[in-house]
Amino acid sequence: MSAGAARILDEYLVAEARAGSRSALTQLVRRWHPKLVAHAWRLTGDRELAHDAVQSAWSEIIRGLSKLREERAFPVWAFRIVSRTCNREIGSLVKTRQLMTAIESEPRETSCAPEEPSDLGPLREAIRQLPAGERAAIALYHFEELRVAEVAVALAVPVGTVKTRLMNARKKLRAILDPEGETP
Incomplete structure (x- = not known):
């Protein structure tokens, strides 16, 4: 699927999900979850932390979806939410003195990375x-x-x-x- 077609599909799914379609929301999550996990993984350097951050971010994304003004802004908006969530997660690691371990454990698996x-x-x-x-x-x-x-x-x-x-x-x-x- 071309990048343009993918954006149009995403815009459609966002519009339908905002209108209350559970099916569209499920498809949106299915399409975007791997990308958001890959982004979180790049930011945190820890696979488990990335999954936790994205799980938290999805609840914020779903709650805020109705407030999103333009469907085409979904990718940037979702990446920003994940970035903020990762920042909070990393901040909590700093407070518990585990940040050094998280930074030093560089991801080596490709299971979360895009194809x-x-x-x-x-x-x-x-x-x-x-x-x-x-x-x-x-x-x-x-x-x-x-x-x-x-x-x-x-x-x-x-x-x-x-x-x-x-x-x-x-x-x-x-x-x-x-x-x-x-x-x-």
Whole structure:
């Protein structure tokens, strides 16, 4: 399904879910849950924490769906809710002195990651080496095809911060993927 068709389907499902369709809500959750878990995983670096954060975020998303003004804003709105939920989860880890463990346990499984062509394996492995903020910005911009402004809203940071994170991430990825600095 093309990106345009997927957005139209999402808009339709959001409109139907807002109108009270349980079937549309179920389909919306089925379509978006893996993407939101992947986003949370990139932010937290912990699979279990990502699942917990997205579970909490879904209750907020479902409660707030009726207040969403435009259906086309759903992706950015949902990513932002997940980002805030992850921030709260990480904040609670800081208070209990478990943050260092969560940050150091870098995800190595791909079960929560979106499906990827086999030639993207080295790139995805390199992205896992980036700091969480840069990892999330790269993934939302390139894999989820959000615009810079949408990434800023989703991550709750200024547009300039997103641009800086993307620039720094690209430099680091070049260094990781091409350590000799050779370009074809």
